[in-house]
Amino acid sequence: MDVTGTVTVRDAFDRVSKKQKLYHSVTQDVIDLVCDGIQDTLTRIQLGNDDGVEPESVLTELRRKLDALLPIIQLQKSHKETKWSLSKLVKLLEVSYHPDISLACFSVDFDINLVNKILIHHCYREGLFDVGDCLVKEAGREEETEVRSQFLEFHQIVDSLKLRNIEPAMRWIFANRGKLKQKSSKLEFKLLSLKYCDILREGKSDDALEYARTHFTQYPLHFKEIQKLITCLLWIGNFEKSPYAEIVSLSCWDKVTKELIMEYHHLLDQPINSPLKVALSAGYESLPSLLKLVHLMALTKQEWQAMKQLPVPLELGNEYKFHSAFVCPVSRDQSSEENPPMQLPCGHVISKQSMMRLSKNCAFRTFKCPYCPAETLASACRQLYF
Amino acid sequence: MEIDSATNGNSDAVMTESSATITSSPVVVPASRSNQFTESLKLEHQLLRVPFEHYKKTIRTNHRSFEKEVSTVVNGVGELADSDWSKDVTVSRLTSLVTRLQGLKRKLEEGSNVENLQAQRCRARIDHLDSVDVENITEWNNTKLKRILVDYMLRMSYFETATKLSESSNILDLVDIDIFREAKKVIDALKNREVASALAWCADNKTRLKKSKSKFEFQLRLQEFIELVRVDTAESYQKAIQYARKHLASWGATHMNELQHVLATLAFKSTTECLKYKVLFEPQQWDVLVDQFKKEFCKLYGMTMEPLLNIYLQAGLSALKTPYPSNSIKFDVFNCLFSASENKVAESNFSKRHPNVIFTGGLRLYLDMSQIWF
Numbered sequence: 001m002d003v004t005g006t007v008t009v010r011d012a013f014d015r016v017s018k019k020q021k022l023y024h025s026v027t028q029d030v031i032d033l034v035c036d037g038i039q040d041t042l043t044r045i046q047l048g049n050d051d052g053v054e055p056e057s058v059l060t061e062l063r064r065k066l067d068a069l070l071p072i073i074q075l076q077k078s079h080k081e082t083k084w085s086l087s088k089l090v091k092l093l094e095v096s097y098h099p100d101i102s103l104a105c106f107s108v109d110f111d112i113n114l115v116n117k118i119l120i121h122h123c124y125r126e127g128l129f130d131v132g133d134c135l136v137k138e139a140g141r142e143e144e145t146e147v148r149s150q151f152l153e154f155h156q157i158v159d160s161l162k163l164r165n166i167e168p169a170m171r172w173i174f175a176n177r178g179k180l181k182q183k184s185s186k187l188e189f190k191l192l193s194l195k196y197c198d199i200l201r202e203g204k205s206d207d208a209l210e211y212a213r214t215h216f217t218q219y220p221l222h223f224k225e226i227q228k229l230i231t232c233l234l235w236i237g238n239f240e241k242s243p244y245a246e247i248v249s250l251s252c253w254d255k256v257t258k259e260l261i262m263e264y265h266h267l268l269d270q271p272i273n274s275p276l277k278v279a280l281s282a283g284y285e286s287l288p289s290l291l292k293l294v295h296l297m298a299l300t301k302q303e304w305q306a307m308k309q310l311p312v313p314l315e316l317g318n319e320y321k322f323h324s325a326f327v328c329p330v331s332r333d334q335s336s337e338e339n340p341p342m343q344l345p346c347g348h349v350i351s352k353q354s355m356m357r358l359s360k361n362c363a364f365r366t367f368k369c370p371y372c373p374a375e376t377l378a379s380a381c382r383q384l385y386f
Numbered sequence: 387m388e389i390d391s392a393t394n395g396n397s398d399a400v401m402t403e404s405s406a407t408i409t410s411s412p413v414v415v416p417a418s419r420s421n422q423f424t425e426s427l428k429l430e431h432q433l434l435r436v437p438f439e440h441y442k443k444t445i446r447t448n449h450r451s452f453e454k455e456v457s458t459v460v461n462g463v464g465e466l467a468d469s470d471w472s473k474d475v476t477v478s479r480l481t482s483l484v485t486r487l488q489g490l491k492r493k494l495e496e497g498s499n500v501e502n503l504q505a506q507r508c509r510a511r512i513d514h515l516d517s518v519d520v521e522n523i524t525e526w527n528n529t530k531l532k533r534i535l536v537d538y539m540l541r542m543s544y545f546e547t548a549t550k551l552s553e554s555s556n557i558l559d560l561v562d563i564d565i566f567r568e569a570k571k572v573i574d575a576l577k578n579r580e581v582a583s584a585l586a587w588c589a590d591n592k593t594r595l596k597k598s599k600s601k602f603e604f605q606l607r608l609q610e611f612i613e614l615v616r617v618d619t620a621e622s623y624q625k626a627i628q629y630a631r632k633h634l635a636s637w638g639a640t641h642m643n644e645l646q647h648v649l650a651t652l653a654f655k656s657t658t659e660c661l662k663y664k665v666l667f668e669p670q671q672w673d674v675l676v677d678q679f680k681k682e683f684c685k686l687y688g689m690t691m692e693p694l695l696n697i698y699l700q701a702g703l704s705a706l707k708t709p710y711p712s713n714s715i716k717f718d719v720f721n722c723l724f725s726a727s728e729n730k731v732a733e734s735n736f737s738k739r740h741p742n743v744i745f746t747g748g749l750r751l752y753l754d755m756s757q758i759w760f
Contacts, residue, residue, distance in 0.1 A: 009434065010512050017505050020445060024498045027452060028491065034459060035487045042480045045473060059467035059476070066460050079449050086442050093438065093688075097431035102690040105697050112542075115695070119535065131551045138544040280531055280695075283702030288425035290701050 012089040019082040026078045104290040122276040124151040161257050166191045189222045190256050197248045330354040341384040346374040435688030441504040448497040455490045510559040538695040540566040576676050581606045602682050604637045608648045616656040
């Protein structure tokens, strides 16, 4: 990690605060000086009559003294130094940091309502319920009660799983049994086996057996897992040596929690990660390149705002690739609804339009695959789905 | 890469597992990753600049008040020396000067405390930028996300939400709530058709505004003048002319055309139908002033005009490559959320070789992503 950027800024800032401290001590000194001078004059005047000293002369003396000290009093030097170091700091900032990242913006009107809705959903998703409610109030939007209750339930389930309490999770599973069965989810059984393993780890074999008898009998389909779990009884107190160390370990809780999170979101038809988070993380990565592009375009006198399409693709990491994309090797077009990839019997894949063109749109006309010399018919090709 | 696969599955609810994965993997950071850190750190100009400007301003104000007080005291002494007051009067005058100095001393101490707090805030931000590391990059990005959200909320004036969010995530040092509150006061006054606080703000920042050749104060004065003309009585016209003599004349050298244009409203009254002058009496002029204030304010503090959220969101959505939703129902929803023209642009943008959609209407990708199962 490159630290030099902040190091120089930090140095500059330390310099500023040092100078400022100096300034303050000088101010205090100056005030004391002037104060003392006046006090002194005051006492002399008050006692003056006895000495026959005229108040006027004392005052003139004081004035002369103060005039002599005027530059110091005005702290010109001290304040100038602070000002100078401050301006250096600001210049340094402008150099080390991009002064205006909004250059990469296009003048687009954001639909404020939509943005607020996205923010509210994001807050609920991240468990920031009071922030979300506050935002609903301040933005004047209608309440998103459904989303809120869904995520509230979600957070309750996950929080209780952290404390190894499977009750809320089981409740949710019972409520959604039908849909979960459609996905052949094993969550129900897995949660119960987690509790069972907890009991095993505590060493209570009788309780464990009791538990198994009460709960596992409803899951005949999971007999293989049940077999393993019951066999674990033989190794009570000694799990590390057993072949089932993994099944009984605490890390299973994390695994099952993860699985539950995924299934919960699948059921709600929601992505697991907040879309806002993903979009913004993509932004963190791509903004530097965009700004470079702006700079280059300015050099070549092109209008950023008038640009219809980015001339270069912005590369993001693998984690931002969500869909596979097929680009036809013949036409260099990306596949779409109307132009899907077609697989030829020889195994090669080209887009539908290229295939049509090659076979001259006749269903019975043979054409050659562009890769290998195999001849084939348009009707023999099948659409590829991925 | 292991580090980012944890980012994918990471929500605030999933706890130790992700951090465990990160620390257990050997810290072999490819050059590109650390480059990315430096690159994204370079975008944080606003984070540092705003508290520095604030600090600078406090220093300046404190110094100015100090200068004033001290010179008054010194002048007072000089005056006493020149004049011929009796002993008692002199004594009392001198004592009052002393008390004044003592008051100044106290004030300066308070001022110094305020400066220290602000310096602390600047330091906290420098530390925060320094703290980014391979290991806590997700945590740091989460904080960044919250900062961006708070910035958006402050610009939309959702102060309560912003405070709640910053308190609950401990980022009070990293956000500029009080600065935005300051701005809101001026904006509210302008919306209420009062220029007083805006003028006070201009006076406060006189040198900076002059340096950037801003004509904001001029525009405020013009608006006040127009309000006087609007009243439409002989007395108000008198007042208006006096006002112009006092405040507008000095701007004549640089902005003569505008000055003439507005002064001509004396001839056309507020009920004029002449378009050129009617527009000056429109209430929308106040909105123009509000916008202008926002621009000047942001420029002064080194902030972007656009909320950070917009900037990053645009950049991110332009870079994400996802095809159109195949589900036609979602497409209808998308259609009714955006205007037809935006759709067309988005459609023409989404094309062949480089499917980087320019952001126009890119919020549709938000809907897209709800179809994505990671």
